[in-house]
Amino acid sequence: MANASSGMSASDECKLKFMELKRKKTHRFIIFKIDEKLQQIVVEKAGGPDESYEAFASSLPEKDCRYGVYDFDFVTEDNCQKSKIFFIAWSPDTSRVKAKMLYASSKDRFRRELDGVHYELQATDPTEMDLQVIKERVN
Template sequence: MQSRSGVAVADESLTAFNDLKLGKKYKFIIYGLNESKTEIVVQETSTEQDYDSFLQRLPENDCKYAVYDFEYDIGRGEGKRSKIVFFTWSPDTAPIRSKMVYASSKDALRRALNGVSSEIQGTDFSEVAYDSVLEKVSRSAGSH
């Protein structure tokens, strides 16, 4: 699957996603572009449960994509829920070229990942803070 920018999604990117979604093998996956900027590849997978350790993996000056298995409890005795959240991390300080390639390649990855519930666009850490994501995820959950 290719994006408008001609960037393809590596098979391993889909395999890792399915391992997270179906196998609950990972808590999060960080994706990036390969050296030649032709393919979206897995840069890291983690079983680390702490949300802060996920945030620490997002670089201050470069773009990434990420998928996070976000667990939350909305109260009302409904117990924990889990949503798969897709992140496009594009900090203001990232190089323009990098921001352009990531922006134009996002759709190929996003379309390839079936089962994502929410999408977060982050340009600084306040937009990807736990509470910001929780608010967006619980809003998209809606009430039955």
């Protein structure tokens, strides 16, 4: 089902990889990109379960938009091991206007298809999605 505002639909692989991240913990993160030729959102990269947040952040292109999900593990004040899934809409100021518009118009519907996301961030530069920002959101 295509997104009415942008014409972009999520590939089946997007939902499959997200389920693997959420249920099986086989991925630490997933980077999604819009393939304009296919008119579809596709998986660009999936990071293994041992990958760091830095590996995720460095996988985002410096001058192009992407969507990313990151499974953040942390310990609560009660000493409980927890995990929260973050959805990050990466839209750097240096990316093309058309790309920014395409990603912005496709985001809400795509985000809803990823059932189980706990937090959402919009970032235009790396400081807006710094590891410290992630930690502050879960506390």
